[in-house]
Amino acid sequence: MTDSVLFIAFPYVAVVVAVAGGVYRYFADRFSYSSMSSQFLENRMLFWGSVPFHYGIVIILLGHIMGGLFPYYSNFLIVNVFHMYTLELGGIALGLLTNFGVILLIIRRLVYPKLVPETTLMDWVILLVLLAQVLSGSYIAHFYRWGAVWYPYSPVPWLKSLAHLDPQIDFITPLPWIIRFHALNAFVIVGLIPFTRLVHIFTAPVTYIWRPLQVVIWNKKAAR
Amino acid sequence: MNIRSQVSAVFHLDKCIGCHTCSIACKNIWTGRKGTEYMWWNNVETKPGVGYPCLWEDQKKYRGGWKERNGKPELIMHNRASALANIFFNPFLPRLDDYYEPWTYRYGDLFGAAEGDDQPVARPVSAITGKEMEIEAGPNWDDDLSGSPIYAANDPNFASLNEEERKQFFALESMVFFYLPRICNHCINPGCLAACPAGAIYKRGEDGIVLVSQEKCRAWRMCITGCPYKKTYYNWSAGKSEKCIFCYPRQETGQAPACFHSCVGRIRYLGVLLYDADRIESAAGSPAGSIARKQLELILDPFDGEVIKEAKAQGIPDAVIEYAQKSPVYKFVKAWNIALPLHPEFRTLPMLFYVPSLLPVMAHAKGNLHEVGHDFFGSPDNARIPIRYFAALLSEGNEEAIRAIYRKLVAVRVYRRARTVGNIPEARVNKALDEAGTNPDEIEAIYRLTSLPSVEDRFVIPPFMREAAIEEVTDPLNKRESEGAGFTRKPKRGW
Numbered sequence: 001m002t003d004s005v006l007f008i009a010f011p012y013v014a015v016v017v018a019v020a021g022g023v024y025r026y027f028a029d030r031f032s033y034s035s036m037s038s039q040f041l042e043n044r045m046l047f048w049g050s051v052p053f054h055y056g057i058v059i060i061l062l063g064h065i066m067g068g069l070f071p072y073y074s075n076f077l078i079v080n081v082f083h084m085y086t087l088e089l090g091g092i093a094l095g096l097l098t099n100f101g102v103i104l105l106i107i108r109r110l111v112y113p114k115l116v117p118e119t120t121l122m123d124w125v126i127l128l129v130l131l132a133q134v135l136s137g138s139y140i141a142h143f144y145r146w147g148a149v150w151y152p153y154s155p156v157p158w159l160k161s162l163a164h165l166d167p168q169i170d171f172i173t174p175l176p177w178i179i180r181f182h183a184l185n186a187f188v189i190v191g192l193i194p195f196t197r198l199v200h201i202f203t204a205p206v207t208y209i210w211r212p213l214q215v216v217i218w219n220k221k222a223a224r
Numbered sequence: 225m226n227i228r229s230q231v232s233a234v235f236h237l238d239k240c241i242g243c244h245t246c247s248i249a250c251k252n253i254w255t256g257r258k259g260t261e262y263m264w265w266n267n268v269e270t271k272p273g274v275g276y277p278c279l280w281e282d283q284k285k286y287r288g289g290w291k292e293r294n295g296k297p298e299l300i301m302h303n304r305a306s307a308l309a310n311i312f313f314n315p316f317l318p319r320l321d322d323y324y325e326p327w328t329y330r331y332g333d334l335f336g337a338a339e340g341d342d343q344p345v346a347r348p349v350s351a352i353t354g355k356e357m358e359i360e361a362g363p364n365w366d367d368d369l370s371g372s373p374i375y376a377a378n379d380p381n382f383a384s385l386n387e388e389e390r391k392q393f394f395a396l397e398s399m400v401f402f403y404l405p406r407i408c409n410h411c412i413n414p415g416c417l418a419a420c421p422a423g424a425i426y427k428r429g430e431d432g433i434v435l436v437s438q439e440k441c442r443a444w445r446m447c448i449t450g451c452p453y454k455k456t457y458y459n460w461s462a463g464k465s466e467k468c469i470f471c472y473p474r475q476e477t478g479q480a481p482a483c484f485h486s487c488v489g490r491i492r493y494l495g496v497l498l499y500d501a502d503r504i505e506s507a508a509g510s511p512a513g514s515i516a517r518k519q520l521e522l523i524l525d526p527f528d529g530e531v532i533k534e535a536k537a538q539g540i541p542d543a544v545i546e547y548a549q550k551s552p553v554y555k556f557v558k559a560w561n562i563a564l565p566l567h568p569e570f571r572t573l574p575m576l577f578y579v580p581s582l583l584p585v586m587a588h589a590k591g592n593l594h595e596v597g598h599d600f601f602g603s604p605d606n607a608r609i610p611i612r613y614f615a616a617l618l619s620e621g622n623e624e625a626i627r628a629i630y631r632k633l634v635a636v637r638v639y640r641r642a643r644t645v646g647n648i649p650e651a652r653v654n655k656a657l658d659e660a661g662t663n664p665d666e667i668e669a670i671y672r673l674t675s676l677p678s679v680e681d682r683f684v685i686p687p688f689m690r691e692a693a694i695e696e697v698t699d700p701l702n703k704r705e706s707e708g709a710g711f712t713r714k715p716k717r718g719w
Contacts, residue, residue: 034462035463038460118461205423208422209305
């Protein structure tokens with residue numbers, strides 16, 4: 001029963017909250033969509049925190065998503081032991097980088113008084129949840145070796161079954177508690193998106209690659 | 225020809241008395257909110273000096289503005305890919321300390337302090353942390369501090385001056401300064417706009433005012449670096465960039481912007497210019513040394529029949545063309561050629577122009593006596609501020625451009641003195657007019673608009689016609705019985 005709630009109901013609730021909440025917030029309070037950068041108030045420690053954290057988490061997240069979307073394709077990467085070592089080593093290194101970053105980001109908000117009025121309760125919540133996620137991730141990578149090998153065969157089928165609306169929790173429940181925690185905490189983060197500054201992920205400015213550099217807006221749209 | 229109209233301005237530096245009334249008028253209206261305390265959309269700087277934020281003109285430090293590559297402008301700070309690569313940390317972002325930590329005073333203590341032996345004082349408290357602080361800098365911390373080895377000596381414009389010219393600023397007898405009031409230039413080729421990854425900044429087509437959409441801004445904070453004048457600011461509380469909006473709500477109702485309206489020295493002129501948008505890129509990418517000239521070439525003659533015909537064909541309202549003809553800015557910038565853009569080498573094509581000040585008549589030492597201006601206003605080359613200083617500020621180092629303006633400004637004074645005091649021989653007057661390439665009619669016009677202008681002469685605000693424009697977008701009455709007009713939610717920090 002608990003498992004069904006945790007591994008079936010909760011992920012669905014989190015995703016629904018994220019999508020509905022995010023869309024609602026976008027249309028009801030677009031002004032609040034912001035990365036809420038605090039670099040202006042403190043930028044030395046931010047460099048050592050933000051850059052490793054963001055680059056680490058983006059690549060790791062992409063790894064999780066690619067491994068989930070193309071589980072069998074990732075076999076290519078692990079048939080060769082040398083490739084597998086490289087992949088795992090890279091993953092562990094990025095994980096450590098991410099840990100380093102998020103810990104600095106937390107310390108930064110504790111030691112710089114100028115950041116206090118800028119920090120909301122939800123900033124603290126999301127920082128702690130992220131810390132739990134990257135710490136548990138690194139722990140798993142280190143103590144449950146060769147995640148690239150087992151990840152496509154246990155958590156991925158569970159995620160897939162959720163996506164197909166045919167939840168099968170047998171893939172996830174037998175795993176060690178820390179892996180189950182990591183999976184659940186991931187959905188906690190998803191559910192928190194619309195209530196935090198994490199919404200900035202979905203307004204990542206990729207359009208800058210192609211948008212015209214100068215923007216002129218006319219009242220009379222048809223005029224030019 | 226792609227004709228656009230732009231509300232633009234001229235600041236006459238000779239008339240600025242450095243009273244900061246403009247800054248206060250602006251602050252009272254626009255930047256009293258949390259997170260904006262440190263912002264001065266309008267500020268007045270003492271030159272020579274380091275300015276606000278500290279050393280803003282030094283683009284080696286801040287990387288604002290554009291550079292030229294193959295005849296095209298390119299942002300100095302980033303290209304499209306490196307903008308995204310630097311999104312987690314902008315390496316060239318000025319910090320709060322480059323401006324100053326804003327503060328207020330605990331005035332309540334003056335009244336509420338417990339009875340004691342000492343007079344209560346109002347201690348300064350940070351507007352950011354709310355804690356007591358030591359005041360170490362302010363928005364005009366180097367006010368009047370010409371000759372200061374800390375502030376004036378670090379003025380980036382000194383780079384082009386020789387040792388002797390520099391010394392002139394620091395000797396007690398020849399020490400000199402003037403004021404440089406600054407607002408957003410509402411550039412034709414804005415660096416802030418081009419730098420914004422989210423595409424939140426835009427230029428209004430009808431009047432050229434550059435604005436930050438508060439709903440689209442995501443605090444990627446690139447605009448602050450992109451603007452070489454450091455006239456976009458980051459609201460650390462709301463997580464949004466903000467900038468001078470040229471008081472468009474005032475202008476739309478026929479009022480001059482607050483800083484213009486409150487100007488005690490009446491140094492500010494406002495009017496509309498027509499320009500050719502097709503040539504923006506080539507002007508912004510023109511070779512160093514010709515940028516200011518190319519920019520002035522963009523500005524079209526509103527009396528030219530071809531221009532009028534083309535403007536009408538392109539939908540520019542008749543009233544705007546009429547106001548372009550009456551524009552005092554057109555007179556200063558194009559008809560009389562006595563105003564130049566600030567730091568044209570930044571290549572943003574700023575639409576705010578400055579008349580350089582003809583600084584105090586230099587006293588020449590003669591034995592024990594100092595003789596003042598033996599040739600009435602002397603030669604510009606003996607001016608107390610070296611020509612080269614103004615050339616660094618307004619003309620990419622082109623001294624002849626400054627000299628030409630000085631000759632005309634001197635001619636106005638010589639001519640008017642001959643008319644009013646009458647102690648200048650006619651031959652000297654004619655020589656001054658010839659050298660300046662001007663005539664009595666032009667001189668009288670410059671004199672009138674400089675010395676005796678009425679409010680209507682200074683602020684020729686074109687009709688914005690928003691009452692018609694809004695109907696293109698929405699029915700102006702449809703919110704009458706619900707929210708009312710405008711942005712009705714409180715822009716508070718949320719989530």
